[in-house]
Amino acid sequence: MTTPPASPETFSTRRRSRLPLLTQRAKAAIVVRLLINEGADIALEELPPELQAQLTHQMGDMRVVDRVTLAAVVEEFTEAVEAIGLSFPGGIVGALDALEGRISRETAARLRKEAGARAAGDPWKRLRTLPAEELQTIIERESTEVAAVLLSKLPIPLAAALLGRLSGPQARKITYAVSLTSDVTPEAVDRIGFSLVAQLDQRKIPAFDTAAADRLGAILNSSSTPTRDDVLTGLEESDLDLANLVRKAIFTFANIPGRIAPRDIPRVLREVDAGALLKAMAGAEAAGFAEARDFILENMSGRMADQLREDIAEAGKIKPADVDDAMSAVVAVIRDMQTRGDLELIEEELEEEDA
DSSP states (O other): OOOOOOOHHHHHHHHHTTGGGSOHHHHHHHHHHHHHHTTOOOOGGGSOHHHHHHHHHHHHHOOOOOHHHHHHHHHHHHHHHHTOOOOOOSHHHHHHHHTTTTSOHHHHHHHHHHHOSGGGOOHHHHHTTSOHHHHHHHHHTSOHHHHHHHHHHSOHHHHHHHHHHSOHHHHHHHHHHHTTGGGOOHHHHHHHHHHHHHHHHHSOOOSOSSOHHHHHHHHHHTSOHHHHHHHHHHHHHHOHHHHHHHHHHOOOGGGHHHHSOGGGHHHHHHHSOHHHHHHHHHTTTTTTOHHHHHHHHHTSOHHHHHHHHHHHHHHOOOOHHHHHHHHHHHHHHHHHHHHHTSOOOOOOOOOOOOO
C-alpha cells in the first residue's frame, strides 16, 4: 500500500517539532549565519556589546544544522517578522534619533545629557550627521591626533569637504597624523567619540536660529518707512556695525534697482498684484523712490510699460499709507520668491564710513 504524501501542514508540524531543542540564542545564530552567507549587510555593531558577545559565543559553539531544522527556523523567523506591526528604537538614544528635528533642540540636548555619555549609543553615528562647518569648529579646538581620528571615521565625501575648509598647514598636519592611526585601539576611538559627543551636549543652544541682524532686518522689512528710518538712525548712533548688518538684511522698494537683476523683473511682476503694483508705482516719486519706479518700467515689456504709465497718470495722488502698504506687498512677493529659491538677490556691499 502506497503511503500518501504528507500534507504541507503535517510537514510543517514535523519541522516545528525539532525547534524546542534549540534555544532562542541558537535560532538567532542560525538566522544571522544564513543572512551573512546570502551576502546581507547586517548592522550587528548597533547591538549592545553584551549581545554581540553572546551571539559570537553561540556561533562558535555550533557546528552543523540540517536542512529541515534550517527551514523550520527560517519559517518561524519569517512569521515573527511578518507579525510585527510597528517597531520602536531601543533606548532613549534611538528615540532621540527618531525624533530628530521634531522636538525642540533644548529638550533633545537635555535628554541626551541626562542619558549620560555611555547611553549615547554609537557616538560616531551622531558625529557623521554634523555639517562640515560644525566639524571644523570641533577640529580647530582639538589636538592633531584627535582630529586625525575624527577625519578617519567620517564618510569620505564629508571628510574631503572638511579638509577643504582647513588652512593648508593644519590640513597637512592632520593628514600626516592619519597615517599614524594604524595602532589606535577601538577602545581609544570609542573614548574619543564619546568625549566629542559630550562636548556637543555641553554647548549652549541658541534660542534663535538666525542672527540678530537678520531678525531685525525681517522685522524692519515689514515696518513702515518712517519707523524703519528712525530705528536705523538710532542703531547707527549706538552700534554702526550692527546697523550696517541690518541694512544688508533689509530689502525695501528702494533696493530693487541694486539687488534685482533686470532680467528678473518680468518674473517678479507676474506674481505681484496689479493693484498693489499700480499704487506703489504711482506713489514712488512722492516717496522718494523714482529710481526704483523707472528701473521697473525700463525692464518690463514696452507695451506693459506704456499701459502702466497711463494708469499711473490716471491714478492721481495716492495716500502715503496706501503707497507704503503697496510697496510692502511688492517686497513681500520678492522675499517669498527668494525664500522658495525662485529668485537670487544681488549682494549689496555697504561702504564703510571713515574712522
